[in-house]
Amino acid sequence: DVKVTQSSRYLVKRTGEKVFLECVQDMDHENMFWYRQDPGLGLRLIYFSYDVKMKEKGDIPEGYSVSREKKERFSLILESASTNQTSMYLCASSRTGNQPQHFGDGTRLSIL
Amino acid sequence: GQQVMQIPQYQHVQEGEDFTTYCNSSTTLSNIQWYKQRPGGHPVFLIQLVKSGEVKKQKRLTFQFGEAKKNSSLHITATQTTDVGTYFCAGRTGGYNKLIFGAGTRLAVHP
Secondary structure (H helix, E strand, O other), rough: OOOOOEEOOEEEEEEOOOEEEEEEEEEOEEEEEEEEEEEOOEEEEEEOOOOOOOOEEEEOOOOOEEEEOOOOOOEEOOOOHHHEEEEEEEEEEOOOOOOOOOOOOOOEEEEO | OEEEEEOOEEEEEEEEEEEEEEEEEOOOOEEEEEEEEOOOOOOOOEEEEEOOEEEEEEEEEEEEEOOOOEEEEEEEEOOHHHHHHEEEEEEEEOOOOOOOEOEEEEEEEEE
């Protein structure tokens, strides 16, 4: 079974801090994704990666960056956290572009 | 930009009643996927539809993809309390890797 692991379930940070969210998948998947989930808005794509060191902007990349140095790991970085980045962050992976996405349990991030 | 609209946002049913959620895209989709997210959980893949007019069934769940490949629906017959959760559709266009998710329909089932 595919396992997507996010480093933290809950995280509290302060405005202006640099925040790192880590995601690891164990199935050698090519594609990895970062979403944020807010009530009434569904899942919105922040960034995705289809290969090591490759990244593509999603629909809401402003204020975020990503890193994929190894195939199994995809990191989301909030360069200078702001209160409007308080949200649930979900990482996902898929074998290829058309395959189902497998999600981690999410990180609920609060920015104070 | 491309959008996938999903309605209703919320549905409350009595156990045993039927339930349907609808998705509409502003553009033609190459395929559409459906996910279920239980309360406190993460989205879990249910099914993918690819062909125009396709209908697929999983026990009490029936999934349809419209003829024009711009809309889709999920119908649950005789809901049970285990059906509780949020159902998301997610559409894909062309050869891009990314999915566009609908806002989801939250289903509450009362015994």
